[in-house]
Amino acid sequence: MKTTLAIDIGGTQLRAAVFPENEDKPLRQKRLPTYVDGKPSLDRLLQLIHEVTEESETIDAIGIVAPGPINANTGVILAAPNLPEWAGVSISDLCQKEFGAPTFLGNDANLAAIGEWKYGAGRGHHHLIYMTISTGIGSGVISHDQLIVGNNGLASELGHVTLLPDGPMCGCGQRGHLEALASGTGIAKYFAEQLSNGRESILSGKPDAKTISKAAKEGDELALETFNRAGYYIGLAVANYLAIFNPSIVIFGGGVSQAGDLIMNPIRKAMRESVFSEHFLMDLELSYAELGDDVGLYGALALARESLGAIS
Amino acid sequence: MKTTLAIDIGGTQLRAAVFPENEDKPLRQKRLPTYVDGKPSLDRLLQLIHEVTEESETIDAIGIVAPGPINANTGVILAAPNLPEWAGVSISDLCQKEFGAPTFLGNDANLAAIGEWKYGAGRGHHHLIYMTISTGIGSGVISHDQLIVGNNGLASELGHVTLLPDGPMCGCGQRGHLEALASGTGIAKYFAEQLSNGRESILSGKPDAKTISKAAKEGDELALETFNRAGYYIGLAVANYLAIFNPSIVIFGGGVSQAGDLIMNPIRKAMRESVFSEHFLMDLELSYAELGDDVGLYGALALARESLGAIS
Numbered sequence: 180m181k182t183t184l185a186i187d188i189g190g191t192q193l194r195a196a197v198f199p200e201n202e203d204k205p206l207r208q209k210r211l212p213t214y215v216d217g218k219p220s221l222d223r224l225l226q227l228i229h230e231v232t233e234e235s236e237t238i239d240a241i242g243i244v245a246p247g248p249i250n251a252n253t254g255v256i257l258a259a260p261n262l263p264e265w266a267g268v269s270i271s272d273l274c275q276k277e278f279g280a281p282t283f284l285g286n287d288a289n290l291a292a293i294g295e296w297k298y299g300a301g302r303g304h305h306h307l308i309y310m311t312i313s314t315g316i317g318s319g320v321i322s323h324d325q326l327i328v329g330n331n332g333l334a335s336e337l338g339h340v341t342l343l344p345d346g347p348m349c350g351c352g353q354r355g356h357l358e359a360l361a362s363g364t365g366i367a368k369y370f371a372e373q374l375s376n377g378r379e380s381i382l383s384g385k386p387d388a389k390t391i392s393k394a395a396k397e398g399d400e401l402a403l404e405t406f407n408r409a410g411y412y413i414g415l416a417v418a419n420y421l422a423i424f425n426p427s428i429v430i431f432g433g434g435v436s437q438a439g440d441l442i443m444n445p446i447r448k449a450m451r452e453s454v455f456s457e458h459f460l461m462d463l464e465l466s467y468a469e470l471g472d473d474v475g476l477y478g479a480l481a482l483a484r485e486s487l488g489a490i491s
Numbered sequence: 492m493k494t495t496l497a498i499d500i501g502g503t504q505l506r507a508a509v510f511p512e513n514e515d516k517p518l519r520q521k522r523l524p525t526y527v528d529g530k531p532s533l534d535r536l537l538q539l540i541h542e543v544t545e546e547s548e549t550i551d552a553i554g555i556v557a558p559g560p561i562n563a564n565t566g567v568i569l570a571a572p573n574l575p576e577w578a579g580v581s582i583s584d585l586c587q588k589e590f591g592a593p594t595f596l597g598n599d600a601n602l603a604a605i606g607e608w609k610y611g612a613g614r615g616h617h618h619l620i621y622m623t624i625s626t627g628i629g630s631g632v633i634s635h636d637q638l639i640v641g642n643n644g645l646a647s648e649l650g651h652v653t654l655l656p657d658g659p660m661c662g663c664g665q666r667g668h669l670e671a672l673a674s675g676t677g678i679a680k681y682f683a684e685q686l687s688n689g690r691e692s693i694l695s696g697k698p699d700a701k702t703i704s705k706a707a708k709e710g711d712e713l714a715l716e717t718f719n720r721a722g723y724y725i726g727l728a729v730a731n732y733l734a735i736f737n738p739s740i741v742i743f744g745g746g747v748s749q750a751g752d753l754i755m756n757p758i759r760k761a762m763r764e765s766v767f768s769e770h771f772l773m774d775l776e777l778s779y780a781e782l783g784d785d786v787g788l789y790g791a792l793a794l795a796r797e798s799l800g801a802i803s
Contacts, residue, residue, distance in 0.1 A: 248770065257770060306642040320735075322646075325635050329737025330618040331773055334634075339767040340731040344655060351767060419652035423632075423735065425641025455651040455663060458560065458569060461643055 182206065182236045183483050184228065184280070186243040187475030189213060190261065193224055195231040196476045200239065203298060205476070207231055213262075221264060225277055238280040242483030243270060244475045247286030247317075251332030254284040283486040285328075289335055290478025291468070292319025293326050295430050297481040299469040306426040309468070310337060312413065312442075313433035315350065316358040322424055326485070338362070342416055357416045361409040363388035363435050370405045392438040406438065407445045414449025421450070421459040432468030494518065494548045495795050496540065496592070499787035500557040501525060502573065505536060507543040508788045512551065515610060517788070519543055525574075533576060537589055550592040554795030555582060556787040559598030559629075563644030566596040595798040597638075601647055602790025603780070604631025605638050607742050609793035611781040618738040621780070622649060624725065624754075625745035627662065628670040634736055638797070650674070654728055669728045673721040675700035675747050682717045704750040718750065719757045726761025733762070733771040744780030 181200040196205035209231040254271025274282040292309035307321040316338030320327040338358035346355025366388040380401040395402035493512040508517035521543040566583025586594040604621035619633040628650030650670035658667025678700040692713040707714035
């Protein structure tokens with residue numbers, strides 16, 4: 180039997196799933212912890228693949244989702260603060276040698292985009308933007324049925340664009356990035372600053388974005404303002420991305436999106452008010468991501484199948 | 492003989508050129524005024540094509556560059572303040588019926604991008620950003636060897652993204668767009684405002700961007716500051732576009748770019764200081780456009796040949 184292998188290198192678990200050709204349900208799955216005795220291991224990745232596969236099956240391709248930044252063209256993880264042993268290694272080459280199957284690597288946000296495109300909320304679309312708004316803001320873009328990865332495989336960093344030149348510092352060291360303004364971290368930081376400026380709220384200390392969203396739903400003014408502000412900047416960014424990509428769908432994943440209308444209403448409002456022209460709203464869908472915890476595996480599957488299609 | 496027809500619908504002239512198959516030099520060219528007695532005319536466009544072509548030749552495709560916005564997928568000009576008779580008409584269908592050749596339409600900035608890619612400064616690149624900085628800021632993007640036009644053919648409006656939410660009003664009615672901050676119009680407007688605020692300069696009144704660039708080269712402080720400011724915002728925008736597209740070349744066209752280092756130095760500085768990560772500067776070229784006044788014809792030629800290749 181011909182199979183495609185999907186691997187998700189996550190912060191706590193390595194997951195592997197075997198998909199029969201032309202089928203979207205896995206035949207078999209395995210998990211191993213990413214860290215043992217505090218150390219990640221490339222050997223354990225290979226072990227996992229050996230354990231999940233069977234001799235009677237032929238692997239036609241392997242797709243791997245890994246934490247970025249990754250050179251998607253070479254399969255090399257460029258920097259991995261939490262996986263130092265893996266940085267600079269071509270995991271694609273490693274797997275290709277060990278298992279004799281073409282291996283394709285992508286970062287988690289890019290592969291979430293391709294996963295949602297092929298198996299989730301974006302099915303049938305040709306121009307899609309995916310944004311995951313959680314601790315950070317990750318993203319991926321499908322344009323003309325093609326995942327945009329660019330010259331060195333690093334493109335589609337929609338969270339790391341300057342939206343407010345004198346805005347708050349981003350984790351990356353630049354100012355006023357969308358991620359600094361509107362990620363979970365950005366939301367918590369703004370809220371804590373307002374509290375320490377003496378603003379009133381039912382909350383105190385340094386609550387996280389989820390706690391702030393609950394307070395907003397209970398009517399806390401500062402919490403509401405905080406989500407309106409984050410939604411405004413996301414909506415402004417989305418308006419920019421409409422002018423840049425003219426997509427037919429924008430898909431929102433990540434914990435902050437799960438606040439629902441609390442964040443989506445200000446996003447929609449700012450997007451409509453800021454869009455370059457009404458034409459960009461024609462046939463446009465805004466949607467929530469559908470694949471949940473399996474988005475990594477489905478992204479890896481989609482990458483493997485798409486890449487194999489492109490080279491065969 | 493098989494030929495490809497390139498048409499440039501300009502503000503003052505309609506130009507047409509006939510290119511033999513596989514050749515990049517035109518066999519024949521014709522021009523007609525766009526307006527006669529103050530009126531543009533679709534009939535004159537057809538007349539021009541009849542005049543430039545010969546019975547013995549077979550037209551394999553027609554490429555047309557027109558002022559935007561255009562739905563690149565349908566060949567319909569969506570709005571044309573200066574060509575009201577042409578709005579809402581599918582010029583592609585019209586030409587296809589009259590000449591029996593598949594006809595492809597694109598806006599001037601998108602086609603300048605594809606022209607520079609195939610015949611100008613961008614030859615050999617697969618990921619290219621073109622920006623023309625003149626009265627306005629137009630742009631086009633090639634990503635993975637594909638002109639990005641999006642779902643309704645409207646994409647790649649890199650001049651109409653918000654870069655400074657409370658910034659100056661753009662001609663399109665939105666605030667803080669790159670075009671409002673750094674186009675020739677934006678430069679002239681900022682300079683005039685500073686003068687009327689009592690700032691000193693060797694210039695007075697409402698000089699245009701070209702006059703201001705000359706004053707800057709003569710050492711006028713306010714003129715220098717004005718170009719540094721425009722270059723800063725362009726560089727900031729370019730840094731954003733590197734994170735979004737990870738191109739290997741950014742090409743600058745338009746009158747403001749012809750100010751040379753006066754504008755390019757602050758662009759380079761802001762781009763380097765604002766870029767998300769050093770990886771995006773790897774193998775990156777910044778270049779001036781090469782095709783000059785012929786960019787429209789070469790863009791139309793490239794569009795026709797690329798589109799024909801894609802459908803055949």
